[in-house]
Amino acid sequence: MEEEREFYQRLSEKGVSRRDFMKYCGVLTATMGLSSSFIPKVAEVLAAPKQRPPVIWLQFAECTGCSEATIGTMYPWIDELILDILSMEYHETIMAASGHQAEDTLNAAVKKYNGKFICVVEGAIGTKYDGAYGKIGGRTFLEIGNEVCKKALAVICIGSCSSYGGIQAAAPNPGGYKGVGDALGIKTVNIPGCPPNPINLVGTIVNFLLLGKLPACDKLGRPLFAYGKSIHDQCPRRSHYENDEFVEQFGSEEAAMGYCLYKMGCKGPDTYNNCPIAKFNDGTSWPVEAGHPCIGCSEPGFWDKMTPFFEESK
Ligand code: FSX
Ligand code: SF4
Ligand code: F3S
Numbered sequence: 001m002e003e004e005r006e007f008y009q010r011l012s013e014k015g016v017s018r019r020d021f022m023k024y025c026g027v028l029t030a031t032m033g034l035s036s037s038f039i040p041k042v043a044e045v046l047a048a049p050k051q052r053p054p055v056i057w058l059q060f061a062e063c064t065g066c067s068e069a070t071i072g073t074m075y076p077w078i079d080e081l082i083l084d085i086l087s088m089e090y091h092e093t094i095m096a097a098s099g100h101q102a103e104d105t106l107n108a109a110v111k112k113y114n115g116k117f118i119c120v121v122e123g124a125i126g127t128k129y130d131g132a133y134g135k136i137g138g139r140t141f142l143e144i145g146n147e148v149c150k151k152a153l154a155v156i157c158i159g160s161c162s163s164y165g166g167i168q169a170a171a172p173n174p175g176g177y178k179g180v181g182d183a184l185g186i187k188t189v190n191i192p193g194c195p196p197n198p199i200n201l202v203g204t205i206v207n208f209l210l211l212g213k214l215p216a217c218d219k220l221g222r223p224l225f226a227y228g229k230s231i232h233d234q235c236p237r238r239s240h241y242e243n244d245e246f247v248e249q250f251g252s253e254e255a256a257m258g259y260c261l262y263k264m265g266c267k268g269p270d271t272y273n274n275c276p277i278a279k280f281n282d283g284t285s286w287p288v289e290a291g292h293p294c295i296g297c298s299e300p301g302f303w304d305k306m307t308p309f310f311e312e313s314k
Contacts, residue, residue, distance in 0.1 A: 003048040007084070021047075031278050032203045032215070033225040045209045049085045053208070054117040056109055057091040058148060060141040061134050061168045061177060062123030066159035067093050069195035085209065089117065103137050110148055118208075119152035120201075121145070124161040124168040125183035126175035133175030145184050154214055155180065155188040158201055163190035163221070164300040171304050179300075181221060189214050190221035194297040197278050200226040220300060222272065231268035231294050234276040237261065261288060265310040267296035 008018055025043045029036065059067070071094065088094070089109035090102075097105050109117070123141075126133035131142030149155050157180050160166040168177035181188040191200050204223055207215045215223040232238060237260045247253050260266070271294055275286040287294055296306035 001048075004044075007047040027278075027283065028199060028203060028206065031199050031225065031274065032207060038210075041210060042206055045206055046085055049209060051209065052085060052087040053153075053205075054089050054109065054113045055086045055091075055120055056089050056106065056113075056117050056148060056152070057120045058122070058144065059092050060121065060123030060125050060145070060162065060180075061175075062159060062161045062166070064093060064122070065195040066122045066161075067091070070158070070198045070201060085205065086118075089113065099137075106148070110151055114151050116153055117151075118205075119149050119155045121149065121155060121157050121162040121180050121188075122159055124165045124177040125180055126168075126177050127183050128174070128176030133177070142183065145180060149180065149184055149186060154208075155186060156201070156204060156214075157181070157188045157190045157192075157221075159196055160192040160194045160298060160302050163188075163192040164302070166194060167303055188221055189217060189223065191226070192222065192298040192300075192302075193273060194302065196298065197226075197273075197275065197280060199278050200274070218272075226274045226278070227272045227298070229272065229274070231271045231273055231275060231288070232266075234274070235260075235268055235288055236276065237288060261291075261293040263312050264293045265295075265308070265312060266293035267299075267306050267309075267313060268294040270313065271296040271299050273298045 008021075011018070011021055022039070022043060025039050025046065026036065029039045029042045032042075034042075057067075090106050092102065095102065095105070125131065125141045125145050127142060131140030134141040136144060157163040161168060162180045164179040165173075165177050165182075168175065169179075179188075179190070180186070181190070189204060191204060193200075200223065203225060204215055207213070207223075207225075215225055217223055218227060250259070262269075266288065268288065275294070276288070279286045279289070293310070295309045296302050299305065
């Protein structure tokens with residue numbers, strides 16, 4: 001109770017009311033595919049977590065956009081939320097330590113929480129020439145990944161790069177870059193997107209804290225609650241040519257179809273993600289709503305499979 005009170009106090013100091021927080025919990029619960037009866041339980045997990053799982057967050061070949069998206073933009077207080085429900089043992093971007101001190105922190109955390117920590121990975125791993133194309137502190141991503149990820153309780157890949165290789169794996173891919181699961185031969189939960197929606201990471205972690213297990217995933221390792229449907233199947237622009245009323249409003253079916261971005265290269269029909277429902281930046285908008293075709297950023301093979309971006313798919 002005391003812990004919960006302190007939590008609401010901290011939120012109110014940041015200008016976030018209990019009502020705003022409950023609204024967020026409602027959105028999160030719906031995103032996770034749970035009924036609204038779970039909202040108080042989700043709120044409880046966030047406000048007064050019974051356990052704070054240790055997290056080691058690794059960064060390999062990437063642009064840090066995934067960290068940025070997670071800790072920076074969605075809600076001004078999401079960083080606090082994540083740091084409150086997790087015990088962040090290592091994260092290069094947000095920790096004060098650097099150089100040898102940082103490496104010591106990583107080694108100590110892996111030793112202390114062997115088999116018990118969640119490893120969140122951002123970025124792809126180079127596999128050619130024994131991984132020589134990517135190193136930190138003299139050790140290859142491949143070495144670090146093999147050593148750290150294999151000792152984790154679970155590995156969550158955040159972003160398309162760690163999930164499937166991302167831009168690093170684009171042709172000609174001289175470093176033999178691959179997603180973490182492929183590079184290390186391990187099973188991972190993948191939260192792809194370039195960058196992914198932070199709500200899908202929070203949902204995955206809350207699922208773990210609330211139900212004691214990781215969410216059900218498809219054969220590409222993606223949580224079904226977030227990646228179970230295609231963008232096209234959830235796109236509001238689709239209703240413009242499938243709804244008689246809209247067709248009438250636009251004058252003809254052809255005119256109504258002009259509102260759809262397919263001919264501008266939209267990859268929505270081949271892309272599985274919840275962007276139209278979850279949206280970005282506090283539910284403000286998402287690419288297609290803002291007038292830009294979906295470029296398929298969360299699919300395996302993004303970039304090669306999805307380029308040229310502005311041409312109709314063959
Ligand atoms: Fe990749 Fe994430 Fe794209 Fe960037 O770290 S998914 S390049 S948004 O930052 O890995
Ligand atoms: Fe489908 Fe894209 Fe057209 Fe939306 S804009 S209906 S996702 S093709
Ligand atoms: Fe990416 Fe398409 Fe969503 S480009 S952010 S999957 S709309």
